[in-house]
Amino acid sequence: MIRIAFCDDNQAELQRIRTLLKELHPFDDNYEVTVFSSGEELLRSDKRPFDLLFLDVQMPELNGYDTARRIRETDQRTTLIFLTGVAAPTVEVFQVSPFRYLMKQMDDATLSKELTAAFEEVSRKTQIITFRTGGDIIRINVSSVLYLTISGRAVELITDHGRQEVKMKIGEMYEMLASHGFGFSHKSYLVNFNRILSITGSTVIMENGDILPISQPKAKTFKQEFIRFAGMRL
Numbered sequence: 001m002i003r004i005a006f007c008d009d010n011q012a013e014l015q016r017i018r019t020l021l022k023e024l025h026p027f028d029d030n031y032e033v034t035v036f037s038s039g040e041e042l043l044r045s046d047k048r049p050f051d052l053l054f055l056d057v058q059m060p061e062l063n064g065y066d067t068a069r070r071i072r073e074t075d076q077r078t079t080l081i082f083l084t085g086v087a088a089p090t091v092e093v094f095q096v097s098p099f100r101y102l103m104k105q106m107d108d109a110t111l112s113k114e115l116t117a118a119f120e121e122v123s124r125k126t127q128i129i130t131f132r133t134g135g136d137i138i139r140i141n142v143s144s145v146l147y148l149t150i151s152g153r154a155v156e157l158i159t160d161h162g163r164q165e166v167k168m169k170i171g172e173m174y175e176m177l178a179s180h181g182f183g184f185s186h187k188s189y190l191v192n193f194n195r196i197l198s199i200t201g202s203t204v205i206m207e208n209g210d211i212l213p214i215s216q217p218k219a220k221t222f223k224q225e226f227i228r229f230a231g232m233r234l
Contacts, residue, residue, distance in 0.1 A: 002031040002122060007042045007067065008056035008083060013104055017054065020112055026119040039067030049075040052122050057084040068096040077143070077160075079122050081114075124194075129176055133166045142180045146206045148173055148190040158210070183225045186215040191222075193229040 004021075006014050014035060021033070034050070036042040039062035042055075048071070057064040064082055071078065080096065085104045099121055100114055127142040144160040150170055157164045166173075174182065174190055181193040185204050189212050197205045202214045214222060 002027045002052065002126065003034070003047070003050045004031055004052045004054075005034045005036065005042065005045075005047075005050040006054045007036040007039060007059070007064075008054065009037045009059055010056065010104075013056075013083065016108075017111075017115070020108065020115060024112060024115060024119070026115075027123070038062065039064065039070075042067060043070055049078050051126055052079045052081070052118060054081050054083055057082055058086065065096070068098070072096045077125060079118060079125065081118055127180060129180075131168075131176060133168050138164075138166060142177065142192075143194065145177075145192050146195045146208055146210070147192060147212060148177075148182075150188045158208070181229050183222050183229075184218050185222050186213045186218055189213065193226050196226065199223065199226065 006017065008014055018033065021031075034045070034047055036045065039055075039059055042048075043062075053071075055064045055068060059067075064084075068080060068082075071080075076097070080098045082098050082101045083104055084101070099118055102111065102114055106114075125143045128139055129142060130137065130139045132138075140157070140159075146158045146160070148155050148157050148170060150156075151165055154165045154167050155170050155173055157166065170188070170190055174184065177190065177192075182190050183193060185191050191204060191206070191212065195207045197207050199205075199214070202216075202219070204212045204214055206212065
């Protein structure tokens with residue numbers, strides 16, 4: 001179940017987007033919507049975090065920017081979309097990593113395209129793979145995995161939640177993850193392209209600060225695959 005939240009004191013705008021949701025049928029209609037009329041109400045909610053959050057910029061008392069800053073203190077993964085009727089984006093907007101900054105005046109056709117892009121981003125972040133290893137059944141949120149590395153006869157997954165060892169070969173993991181944007185930087189390292197911070201010479205720097213090697217035999221293919229993946233994300 002995908003969890004969507006609206007935080008806006010403009011009921012007409014909320015109804016407009018909810019109508020478009022019904023027309024677009026995102027996530028095969030497997031979603032729920034929670035509505036908040038203020039930033040304070042949203043921050044008090046025990047339903048957080050949400051997968052997708054629409055946040056009005058102009059709200060009384062706690063505005064959208066300040067609300068987003070408070071949310072990002074503990075939640076970096078929610079796909080955030082700012083909605084505004086008058087304000088142009090400022091530098092502080094990008095400090096909270098919004099996916100989109102949308103003007104309320106845009107027509108329904110344009111808004112539908114933007115919403116579809118947001119749904120695709122949420123789907124990417126919430127992809128789950130399930131596999132059996134030994135006698136265990138393991139479920140992994142693909143977007144939470146930074147990289148995998150060989151650990152003896154097993155594979156170690158480095159994720160947002162720590163490290164997890166699975167009794168599989170790294171080649172078997174590649175077969176499951178290649179279509180999700182993973183590639184070999186080295187025969188012992190399988191990297192999530194979406195979690196790369198930068199590639200410098202013969203190393204790749206991940207979002208968590210880990211520095212991984214790029215081997216000479218893998219360098220050309222790895223960099224080509226990353227460029228192709230990055231181009232698809234633009």
